[in-house]
Amino acid sequence: MAAPMELVLSADATGQVANCTVWEPVTGSVLLTYRGGNTSNRGLAVLGGQYLLGAQLGKNYINVWELQRRDQLQQKIVCPGPVNCLATSPNGLYLVSGIAESIYLWEVCTGRLLAILNNHYQDVTCLTFTDDSSHIISGAKDSLVLVWSLYSVLQVETSRGPEPRYVWSRHSLPITDVQCGIGGPQARVVTSSLDQTVKLWEICSGDLLLSVLFDVRIMSVAFDPAEYHLFCGGSDGVIYQVDLYATPEQRERPFHPEQEMVFKGHRNQVTCLSVSLDGSMLISGSHDETVCVWDIHSKQCLRTVAHRGPVTNVFIIPAPGNILRAESKPSFPLPHFSKHLQGAEGCEGPESGGVILRLGKQQGSRENTYLQRAEQLQSLLGESEGKNLSGLVEQLRSRTSELEEELNVVRKINKDLFDFSARIITKQ
Known part of the structure; x- marks a missing residue:
């Protein structure tokens, strides 16, 4: 059999057979299984095409597997608390996780905790990066969606906390899913909520482009590669297809199931959606303990893959070239990941192994040199003499x-x- 071009990764809440299963979408053949624990909802991610990360359900650590070593856990990333969701940057340089109402950002090559973002008021439910790794988008139970510029987060002064580029507050109930299209800072973002709406936003302007009202709660969303259609998984088990280029164009409109496309087959809420690279197949996971492969053109279910519990994660990825070669090794080792913020000027803590290098700020905003900062520190120390x-x-x-x-x-x-x-x- 020829090497597959795309693979499906899926996980369920029980983890009885495997924490994560890798299978071929056309034939349904299981190719790899990764054992050990079970992964929380929106807690599964591939790092740099080398490692598989899974946030342990209800625990304060992330399981790590080498993609080629299958059943053997490589290590565990211990976190300050239970991980609600996680995401990895497409360039493989950063790992971000939602812990309670905070967002933790790590640098993969050093394991340093670079930032803790605390602008949400309730638990973070979903995270994603833009395709160029320049922005992070987060959604939470507080009904807010925040857009973070990674450059601004890394360059923020220690005297004040990072601030999001945008705060989108047009939802009224907890956010259930956030997905980003292509285009980096020009991309569009789709969000879903328990308030029965799906909203389409533009990163470059921060504007709301479209709001679609449904008769049910929407639990998951996904773009097709061309971003002509939007797929929305409902709490009733139905998947709704929204035409983004419908005429006449309306910023706010209801969804009419009798006039628009739907996929029917699941018996419980649809928790996750993913579309193949050529836009021909839709993959869906549900609390009815099944994953379905759909032909988008005909709206027919091509294959149903049974699981032992509610499906928590499913997505389709291009097949890494060495994923089926058990003898191959990752091109880079993972370091120890810190649980505490460290200074950007040098090394703090026993696990530090180098200095963080950061891009310079914009021209026109001069930053004090090292000698100037040292003089300021000496001045402050002199003023404190004689005080209790x-x-x-x-x-x-x-x-x-x-x-x-x-x-x-x-x-x-x-x-x-x-x-x-x-x-x-x-x-x-």
């Missing part, structure tokens, strides 16, 4: 403790208000 430093430290610790208590109270109030509002809105 121990008393100052105690005051700062006391004030920090008070602020942390106030912040916890505010977070609890915010969560209670959000949960109460969600119950009122969804009450039938």
Whole structure:
């Protein structure tokens, strides 16, 4: 048999047979299995065509397999808390994960934790990169979608936290999926929510291009490669096809199932969708414990692959050249991943092995040189002579403790208000 051009990766919530299974979409033949634990929803990713990453369901670590070694776990990335979702940059340089309401960004080559983004108010549910790795898009239970410029995140001053490029707040209930088209900073982004809408955005302007209202909650979305159509997985098990170039063009419109295309076959909510590179096949995973392969033109189900539990992840990828060669090795080793932020000027902590090099800022915004910063530090140290430093430290610790208590109270109030509002809105 000729080497496959595309492969499907799928995982379910039980992990009884395997954590992840790799199979051929045309024949359904299982080619590889990766064992050990089970992966959370939107917690499966391929890193640089060399490693498979899976966020362990309900645990504070990420399983790592070499793509060629199948059943053998290579290592575990220990995280500060349970990982809700994760994504890897297409260039293989960065790993990002959602932990509670925070987003953690690591540099793959060094394992350094570069940034912690805390602009969401509820748990992060989904993450994705643009195809040129220049932006991160995050969605959360707080109904917000944030667009982060990776350059801005890495260049932010330590005195203030990173700020997103855009805050899209047009959804009213938790975000269920975020997908990005092609084009880097010119790409379009589609988001789905429990508020029964799917929205199309433009990164370059931040504008809302389209909002489609459904009769059911939308749990997953996917573009076709040409971005002519949008596929939306409903909580009723139906997949809805939205024509993005329908005439007349309307910014807000309802979806009419009797007039537009639908895929029927699943018996429970559709949790994940993916389209083949040539746009001919649609892959869908559902809580009915099946993965379906659809012919997009005819809307017919070509193949159904049974699982042992609700499907949490499924996507189709170009077949890496060495994935079926068990004797081959990754071209780069994975380092130890840090759980704590480290200084950008040098090495901090025993696991540090080098210096982070970052791109210079824009011309016109001059940054102090190393000698200037040293002079400033010496000046500050001179001013502090004669002061009771121990008393100052105690005051700062006391004030920090008070602020942390106030912040916890505010977070609890915010969560209670959000949960109460969600119950009122969804009450039938």
